[in-house]
Amino acid sequence: MNNVCVYCEIEEGKIQDVSYELLTKGRSLANQLNVKLEALIIGDSLAGMGKEVSKYGVDIVYLADDKRLYPFTTLPHTAIAVGLFKETQPQIVLMGATSIGRDLGPRISSSLTSGLTADCTDLQIGEYEDKKAGKKYENLLYQIRPAFGGNIVATIVNPDNRPQMATVREGVMKKEILTESHKAEVVNIDVNKYLNDADFAVKIIERQIEQSKVNLKGSSIIIAGGYGVGSKENFNLLYDLAHAIGAEVGASRAAVDAGFADKERQIGQTGITVRPKLYIACGISGQIQHIAGMQESAMVISINNDPNAPINKLADYVIQGNLENIIPKMIKYYRKNIIAPCPLRGGPRG
Amino acid sequence: MYKIIVLVKQVPDTRNVGKDAMKADGTVNRAALPAIFNPEDLNALELALEVKDKYPDTHITLLTMGPVRAAEILREGLYRGADAGVLLTDKAFAGSDTLATSYALSRAVRKIGEFDLIFAGRQAIDGDTAQVGPQVADKLGIPQITYAEDVISLKDKTVQIKRRLERGFEVVEGQLPLLITAHSTAPDCRPRNAKRLMKYKRATTLSERHNVSDDYLSANQKPYLSITEWCAKDVDSDLAQLGLGGSPTKVRQVENIVFQAKESKVLTTDDGDIEWLMQELITNHTIG
Known part of the structure; x- marks a missing residue:
């Protein structure tokens, strides 16, 4: 009772990274609160999933295994989560701020009359008066x-209602195996206890999941453009x-909204969070909502016309001037000084 | 014919935040931000209008909750093709989080009466939570289809929707009544219609008419110039579930974030500076 529970998301038979990241965070929250960490996995053919998540420090895994439960649809997953949470009374429920989590989370919170905060960039335990x-x-x-278009940072609490629910984007938390040998108790849920026919009112006719062409999270160098890039x-x-x-x-x-780049390249609170070795910010002013997604970069170079751009404060190097001048020179002097160039990645021209 | 309700919100234009958007004490200076029709709510309106194109008997009611000023977006929606507007306004709603907002909206939907479809924008740009749509659906006990970019087909009680996912898409089918949230990739909303602009430009809510007596007269003579205005009591709502008191989430603290400033080295665009930097990055194995 009163444990920390993570709703784990499945795509093509695999638990998604965002869920592992939340389990890692959930483990540390559970330690602070001195409670257990639970995982809820809803899907089809879940054998072995319990073992998969237990490494992350999960104490109890709830499996809702039924062929009607994959791919995700709102109502059956809601019914199971709500039914289970009424019995297990978790004090905290975490889920990914993904297509699934942002569809399911509000539905559960409404059903349980519990507070839900979307797109959290940090989770901590503390007191409130x-x-x-x-x-x-x-x-x-x-x-x-961050709130209000990223102009302020708000700390939200749910004093009275339980569970306290939060969604977090992929990449915000770090994924870390606790120990390979950590064992979890596996509880198989009798799904028919919670489901009825009306829950299957929405049917999936067709489904296409594309592999992302952009690998921001796995890249050690990121060159990011803002509205200041211009076009x-x-x-x-x-x-x-x-x-x-x-x-x-x-x-x-701002650059994505202006149509300069695809949504899948978006870095920040409502995009992806990255921690590269080198982050080159081009024409980015540095709103909080963007900083939230890159502030853990090991080294930051800011290229900007505006000497007062907020992001310059975070930068190790600030180059004042126009991209049109600077970038060709960077390429030129990189090539001149490097012994064996290895141009492997790139965008449309790559 | 279909009865459609479109949930809309007037939001501060957080995408164009000027320097005076924040007050010295770190709070948001709402007055400095222009108020606009939430962008994805316009996509939602367009999806509803496309249904009406196909089934001209369709009746579209816009519903918004907000201050008296929010009637501006109801007029905007009337200019673009909606049939009626409802403003839900009351001090009791102040400080509502998404759950309290959803409760109030669901009460207003009940008061509007029968409906086949509810459209709403996926999320509003001032909060980006994407929670109100699904929570309204839950309160009404109807299914939801989120992130719609196209109504593929609508016939009798069956609707097929193309949903935009993070990576890819889905086509789903559901039975009315249900709630659909529109994604920004749904068609852009059509512009104002000149005739409708002439027809509805003096459409007002009761609060707006209070001070302007000839508008009051015209609303009496032409019922379509009267935008419905309801308070908490009108929609038979439980006060305990409204506003700050009815919101499970509380804001503990709001702050301007102070970044841990690094000591930056400032370089010029001179060849010497850029070459030095690239050599530095290569030497310390940051690149290369």
Whole structure:
């Protein structure tokens, strides 16, 4: 009872990275609270999944295994999660801020009348004082997220309602195996206890999942462009540099919204979080919502016309000037100084 | 014919935040931000209007919750083809989180009456939560189809929707009534229609008419110029589930983030500077 539970997402027979990341975070929260970590896996052919997640420090795995439960549809997954949570009374429920989590999470929270915070960039445990009601709370989940287009950072708490629910984007938390030998108790859920025919009202007719062409998370060098790049054509400068030095191209939300780059390249709170060895920010001003997705980069170079761009404060090197001047020179002097260039990755020209 | 409700929201334009958007105390200066029709709600309206193109008897009601000023987007929706607007406004709604908002909206939907489809934008740009659509569906006990980019077909009580996922898409089929949230990849909303603009430009809510007596008269004479306005009591809602008190989530703290500033080395565009930097990156094995 009152444990920490992570809803684990499955795609093509595999538990998704975001779920492992949340299990890792969930383990540390459970340690702080001195409770158990639970995983809820809903899908089809789940044999072996329990073992797969237990490495991340899971104590109890709930398996809801039924061929009607994959691919994900809203109502059956909601019915099972809500039914289970009413019995197990978790104090915290975490899920990915993914197509699935953002569809399922609000439905569960409404059903249980519990608070849900979307797209958290950090989760902590702490106390809260409701001065009006004169009440003090201990060991609440701090759900921390940029708000208002990324202009402020808010810490949200759910003082009274349980579970405290939060969604987190892929890449925000780090995925870490606790020990290979960690064993979890596996509980098979009798799904028919929770499901009825009406839950299958929405049927999937066709489904196509594409493999991402962009691998930002796995890239040790990222060249990211912002609104200041100016156009889709100017983004080619970034692809050229990426091609030359073996990097991947990312973009800020403003650049994606302006149509300069594809959504799958978006870095930040509502995109992907990255931790590369080198982050080259081109024409990016540095709104909080973007910084949230790149602040753990080991080294940052900012190329910007504006000497006062907020991102410059985070940068190890600031180059003041135009991309059109700077990037070709970077390519030129990289090639001149490197012994064996290895242009492996790149964007459209790559 | 179909009865459609479209959930819409007036939002501060957080995409165009100027320097005076934040007050000195770190709070948001809402007055400095222009208020706009939430972009994905316009996609939702377009999906509804496409249904009406095909089935002209279809009736589209816009529903919004917000301050009196939010009637602006209801008029905007009327100009673009919606048939009616409802403004849900009350001090009791202040401070609502997504759950309290969804509760209030679901009460207003009940009051509007029978419906076949509810469309809503996937998310609003001021919060980006994407929670209100699914939570309204839950409160109404109907299925949801999120992230719609196209209504592939609608016949009798069966609808087929193409949904945009992070990586790929799905085509799903459901039975009415249900709630659909529109993704930004759905068609852009058609512009205002000049005739409708003339017809509805003096459409007002009761609060707006309070001070302007001739508008009051025209609304009396032409019922279509009266935008429905409801308060918490009108929609028979439980006050305990509204506003700050009805919101499970509380804001503990809001802050301007202060980055741990690094000591940056500032370089120029001179060849010497750039070559030095590239040599540095290669030498310390950051690249190469």
